[in-house]
Amino acid sequence: MLIMRHELLLIAITVILLLVEIFLPGDKKSRVITLAILLMTAVLILGFVPGPSGTLFGGMYQTTALISMLKNILNIGALIVMIQSADWLRKPENKEKISEYYILLLSTLIGMQYMLSSGDFLMFYLGLELATIPLAALAAFERFKEKSAEAGVKFIFSSALSSGILLYGLSMIYGTTGTLYFAEVGPAFTGTPLQVLGFIFFFAGMAFKISLVPFHLWTADVYEGAPVNISSYLSVVSKGAAAFILTILLFTVFSKIALMWSNVLYIIIILTITMGNLFAIRQQNLKRFLAFSSIAQAGFILLGIIGQSQYGMTTVIYFVLVYIFSNLGAFGVVSIISNRTGCETINDYDGLYRTNPRLAMMMMLSLFSLAGIPPVAGFFGKFFLFAAAANHGLYILVLIAIINTIISLYYYLLVIKAMFLNRSDRPIPKFKSDFYTSLGLILCLAGIFAVGIASTIFEAINGLSFGLY
């Protein structure tokens, strides 16, 4: 039971929230927010308590110290999203659905953790679906807004398609190796044409989830339509979980065809980073802007995977950790301003520094971290990723990535310029943020600085990760 502690704790608090929703009278519903955040904090802290590793259900479920740590990272992201959603959930039109929001969010988190812990492609697929289906409901959470419903429909269609492709790939892998267990597929996966075809389908399905070019088309529309906090959850926790499991699978199950998948990754990285950046320049809506920036960031994450070493895997995990704090910081500011004023375009942010200096500073630091400017953690995250790829001898790829970093600096600075330099006739009015909004942003701020400065975090991750050779 202790082996499965992360999932069981999450399931327990989900059932508690469901019971609270059933028995709590209607006028006290907003107390659920505090309860859910406290419970999640408890789960997060308990998750850090070291526990046993091992396998369950005949090898279908496995956990190691590394996987436990990945789950803790996802828990951190989910907790910050839960805190940031409080402001939005307090709005009168959402009051009836607070518990449902948290229950669905926790369900997706449970799915992701099962996916990370899977020792079998069947379990992996179950986890993936459990992570995806509630997310579609969450994307369409503002039922009466057309854009939100559209986002939900687009998300469910594109994820159904990608799941279908992924399953088709898995069926080929099963057909050629005769097993679905990771431990047995690995040695049998020698790279026959049918196996390679199966792998390509599998990879395409995963690329949909991580939104890599050319499978990224759903991203901007869904991020724009969905509630801001769900967009941030999609871009950070959901993407992080998919990136983690993809790294693990590429390094273990598909290690024998490493030469092939590193060629595929090479092309996909260049496409993803370049397309993400070029499209982000043209966006006016901040949610779409952050969507394309997150596509570009996904390309950077792959740089660590292509490094193929223990160091490469460490950089992937470290970068996702940094990315959680920076992106949630940026999305947090966007969500507060969108909740209070309904403004979502870059022009609306003109002169934000004059009226709300703290929010503007927070946004600036998050964007610096996303762009990778030295004092903040994002710089170290990107630097290590480049180092991992360079260690593997991929200098041209690193050069292209660095050029793209400079391009990305341009559009991140556009937002900062709007906030600090531009003047506006109708700036966003000054408003006071409540406890939870401040808490969410302070956590992100602390993360942006602490993760960059504390090298012990990097060392701790490095001690647990593994490479290809």
Next chain:
Amino acid sequence: MSAESLILFFIVGAFLVGIALLFSSLVPPTSTNSQKAEAYECGIPTEGITWLQFNVGYYLFAIIFLVFDVETVFIFPWAIMMKSMGMTAFIEIIIFFFVLGVGLLYAWKKGALKWE
């Protein structure tokens, strides 16, 4: 197996399916009459437009029914293993029932079981 055999596999596969479809359209005798055009063994012919909205209650009931359908599927193997596994199995199924019960209670409280 090499790449050529994979391509050959696709060609032969497509060819076989094509042949089967071709023969089934050429060989059998064709006759059409009004009885044959009816929906196969699916009750009486429909009246009016069939593209109408159904009460969402049907779906809710179907989903809640599905929960208990799956529950029965779980209980059968459990009942067989119960003797050899003893108390552990009993406690586990109680937890399973509890979670399902909470789900049903939620559906009940939200009015999913009310027919309107």
